[in-house]
Each structure stands twice: as C-alpha cells, then as structure tokens.
Amino acid sequence: MAMRAKFDIQAEVAALSDLSREELTAQWVRIYRCAPPKGVRRELLIRAAAWHLQAKRLGGFSTETRRMLRSAIDRV
Template identity: 90%
Template sequence: MRAKLDIQAEVVALGYLSREELAAQWERIYRCAPPKGVRRELLIRAAAWHLQAKRLGGFSTETRRMLRSAIDRVERKFADRDGQPNVVADEIKVTIARKRKQVLPGARLVRDWNGKTHIVDVIEDGFVFEAKVFPSLSSIARKITGGHWSGPRFFGL
C-alpha cells in the first residue's frame, strides 16, 4: 500500500516540473530528444508511464503476448494486401514500398478516360501523346483530366 502511495505522489510531482525538466527526463529515459513541438502533457504522461512501469513491472506477460499477436495480424494483413514482406529495422516495423514498373521505349500505354481512349507511346526522351512530346506521364495525365494526377498511377503503373 505504501509503495502505491509513493508512486502516486511521484506522478503528481511530475505535474510541477518545468517543460525543460520533463524534456531532460525524456532524454534520460528514451536516449533521444523529445519530438519537436511535443506538448508538456505528453511529456508528463510518458514520464508517469515509465515511472509506473519501472516500479510495477510494465506490461504483463499476457499483455505482451496479446500485443505481439496483434502486431503479427497487422503485418500479415499488409503483406497479403501488397504482396510484399515486412521487415524489421531497429525494432521498428516498416512495410517495403512496391517498386514502380519501368516502361521501356517502344511501349504503348492505353487509358480510357470519360469514354475516350488515350494512347501514349514511350520514347527515349519522354512520351508522345497527340503528336507532341511530353517530359512526364504526369503532364499527360494533367492534359487529359484537367487536374493534378500522378502520371504513373493514372496509367496504372
């Protein structure tokens, strides 16, 4: 009971620390500066969580198991969705971005837009559309749609 009261008192005391003191605590705990512009309230909560986890033992084994299971489900979902595996980098989960398909000179891109078929030929120096050379697919997509589009996305690459 006494230990619980001590922890509560220490958590309350965190509210009286300045932002600079809280930022110093963050650096000591996480070994990096707090994110730029982070609010004082978040610094207090992070310090309070760390204090409680240190004194009370952090997450239970069951909670850690549930978190690991949830992370695995999300990773499988994303791997199934884009066909790419996930990798671990410095214990941070990241998804590998899909590589954009390369179009080689001589290829022909066909896109239907608002009932009209648009044909683009790929050449060494760019793209030919309506007998004019364009430097990018995005400029062609803009001409066709009248708005900003990612050219590769517009043409399904």
C-alpha cells in the same frame, strides 16, 4: 501492494506536474535515449514520465501484452 508504496508512487507522479518543460524533456531523453518529437505537448511528457515511473515500480506490460504489441507492429 503496500499502502505506503502506493502513496509514494502517487506522490511521485503528482510531482511530475511541478517539473519544468526542460526537466520533463531531460527525463524523456533519459528514459527513451532520444529527444521527444518536435512540438510534443507538455502533457504527453508528463504522461510518458508517469508511465515509466509506474512501470518501473509496478512492472511494465505483461508478456501477453508485449506479444500483442509486437504482432500489431509487424502488421504495419
């Protein structure tokens, strides 16, 4: 990955901490198409937005990881 792209992602992730709770909640709704769980901590809203941003830019879970997650869910 180019150094510039890495810096841009890091800057975008760092900027998430400057967002208000309302802005972070709006991001959650945009990403997950539902309201965040009641009482969710601000830190989780930031981490969820950061993960989504990074996954969008760098790629999400590998095929193998998705398979393992599906298998784990099926066992619950």
